[in-house]
Amino acid sequence: MRCDHPRFLNGRSWPTSRGQTSGTTGSPMAVDRSLPSLAVEQVAWDMVVERHGIDPRSMRTAVLRGDLVKSFDDRQAPFGRLSQGGRWLVLSSNHLSAATVAAFVDELRAFAPHCLYAYPSSLQSLCALMELQGLRLDVPLALTSSEVLDESIIRLARRVLGSTAADYYGQAERVAFAAAHDGAGYRFMPGYAHVELERAGEQEDGDCYEIIGTTLWNLRMPLVRYRTGDFIVAPAGLDRDGIEELCFGVRPFIRILGRQGASIEAPDGTRIVGLGRLLYDVEHVYRFQVVQESRSDLRLLLMPMAGFTDRDRERVVANAQARIPQSMRVRVELTDRLERTPAGKTPFVIVRTPAA
Numbered sequence: 526m527r528c529d530h531p532r533f534l535n536g537r538s539w540p541t542s543r544g545q546t547s548g549t550t551g552s553p554m555a556v557d558r559s560l561p562s563l564a565v566e567q568v569a570w571d572m573v574v575e576r577h578g579i580d581p582r583s584m585r586t587a588v589l590r591g592d593l594v595k596s597f598d599d600r601q602a603p604f605g606r607l608s609q610g611g612r613w614l615v616l617s618s619n620h621l622s623a624a625t626v627a628a629f630v631d632e633l634r635a636f637a638p639h640c641l642y643a644y645p646s647s648l649q650s651l652c653a654l655m656e657l658q659g660l661r662l663d664v665p666l667a668l669t670s671s672e673v674l675d676e677s678i679i680r681l682a683r684r685v686l687g688s689t690a691a692d693y694y695g696q697a698e699r700v701a702f703a704a705a706h707d708g709a710g711y712r713f714m715p716g717y718a719h720v721e722l723e724r725a726g727e728q729e730d731g732d733c734y735e736i737i738g739t740t741l742w743n744l745r746m747p748l749v750r751y752r753t754g755d756f757i758v759a760p761a762g763l764d765r766d767g768i769e770e771l772c773f774g775v776r777p778f779i780r781i782l783g784r785q786g787a788s789i790e791a792p793d794g795t796r797i798v799g800l801g802r803l804l805y806d807v808e809h810v811y812r813f814q815v816v817q818e819s820r821s822d823l824r825l826l827l828m829p830m831a832g833f834t835d836r837d838r839e840r841v842v843a844n845a846q847a848r849i850p851q852s853m854r855v856r857v858e859l860t861d862r863l864e865r866t867p868a869g870k871t872p873f874v875i876v877r878t879p880a881a
Contacts, residue, residue, distance in 0.1 A: 528830070530555055533746055541745045544697050545805070556697045562743035566699065569714055573691050573704045577666045579639050587614045587638035587664070589647045590671070591799015594620070597791075597850045602628035605636075614638065618647040619848060622795040626654040633662055640666040641686065645674045646788060646798055652678075652685040664688050670695065673781070679708050694781050700738025700751045703774075703781070710777025711757070717741070720772040721750065722757070731758045731779050734768075756782040789876060792820045792852045800874060803848065807840045809833040814863045817876045823855045826863055833859075 526533050534557055542558045558566075571581040587605075594606055594617035604625060605616040614636045621629060629651065633641075641648065641664045648667055655661070667688035669678075674692040682688045693704040694711065700718050705711040713720050718741050722734035736753045740746070759771055759778040770776035788798045800815050809830040816824040825841060827833075838857055845855045864875055 526554055526556075533748070535747055536744055538745075554697075556699075557743075557746040558699065559743050559745040562699055562740070562745070565717060565742045566695075569693075569695070569702050569717055572714070573693055573706075574640060574666060574668065576704075576706055577689055577691060579666060584639045585612055585614075585637065586640045586642050587616060587633055587636060589616045589618050589621075589641060589643040589651060591618065591644065591802055593617070593799075593802070593847055597797075597848060598852075600625065603632055604629060605632050618644070618650070618799065619795065619797045621647070621650055621654070622793065623654055623657070624793075626651070626658060627660065630655060630660050630662060633664070638664055640664070640668050641688065642668045644798055645669045645672045645678050645692075646796075648682060649675075649678045650796060652681045655685050656681070660685075662686050666691060668693075674705075676708055694755070696753060696755070698738075698740075698748055698751060698753070699743050700740055700748055700753060701736050701755075703757075703778075705777075710779060711781060712774040712777050713772060715774045722759075722768055722772060725756060727761070728758045728782070731761045732763065733758055733782065734771075758782060789815065789817045789823065789874065790820065791850050793850075795850075797849065799848070803841060803844045805844055807837050807844070809837050812863065814872075815874045816864060817874070819877070821853050823849065823853050825855065825857045826860050827857065828861065828863065829859050 540560055542563060544556050544558060545554065574581050574584060592615050594604065594615060597619055600620065604620045605614045607613065608615050614632065616629060648669055664686040665688060667682045667686060667690050669692045679690045682690055689707055691704060691706050693702065695702045701720050702714045702717040703711045704714065719739040721737040723737055724732060725735045726733045733756050736755045736757060738751050738753060740748045757778045758780050767776060771778055788796045788800070790796055803825065804810060804813055809832045811828040811830055813828065814826040816826060818824060825845065827841065841857055849855055
């Protein structure tokens with residue numbers, strides 16, 4: 526799909542929408558979606574928030590993910606911008622720090638959201654900083670995705686925001702969707718896609734399965750038995766009927782073996798997330814890796830594809846300049862081999878300097 530994208534496309538190019546995987550593995554990829562696929566994705570999202578008594582048609586949503594709101598070096602409030610006709614307040618998680626959290630709270634209080642849509646790592650940072658400074662808010666729902674949501678984060682959000690919690694699993698390829706509420710088990714959403722599970726080993730709390738999905742609604746880019754590379758943990762010892770119940774959402778599974786939020790720390794202590802977006806609108810790159818040599822020194826390692834040009838490099842540099850503070854030196858390096866850990870793994874982010 527990454528090397529020969531057009532071969533996976535079907536039908537007319539309009540009306541469709543092109544998106545991109547988040548790049549949290551260091552290997553972002555373009556995906557095309559048909560209008561039915563976009564509609565079903567919205568329905569799935571709406572069903573999650575309706576479970577908590579919120580009407581998605583009138584819901585006010587604050588967003589604390591990896592969005593680029595303004596230059597990192599602009600440290601003056603406001604740190605958010607209105608979107609979706611004033612119904613969304615998009616906040617810059619990369620500006621969140623002990624020095625700015627009070628301004629974030631002021632913007633959130635004035636906006637009065639029904640839902641805070643966040644990365645788990647960003648939700649944790651906001652709530653921890655608020656608790657340290659004795660700040661509180663009333664936000665009915667904390668909705669998270671894209672990273673592992675730990676039970677400690679759910680408890681922290683309940684204390685500081687008074688929030689119930691919902692976490693959902695999905696991907697840009699739209700081949701599976703699952704959700705969990707207030708720390709209970711996850712359930713796949715029936716009718717969203719056709720899900721299969723292939724056993725892949727054991728964990729301490731159950732058996733591990735890889736998620737294999739087939740799109741049901743994306744007519745533009747239909748994927749059949751697509752290996753997501755994502756894994757779930759389900760109760761041990763399930764028979765064929767039990768596994769089928771998992772696939773159709775009849776039976777819950779325990780957790781998702783997702784990826785922890787990848788981030789780096791700026792010289793002033795601010796944690797920078799959303800690093801997968803450094804390759805936004807960049808073509809001809811197989812995979813990339815972020816290596817933080819010190820608080821002020823960052824290397825971006827790119828594995829280029831055929832056709833890589835100076836334009837691709839300049840786009841990476843421009844994305845980095847928009848998201849990384851000027852106090853950090855950023856070097857873009859081409860390589861045919863990313864760095865590995867002693868265990869042989871190739872993490873998306875390597876931090877050599879200990880966090881202070």
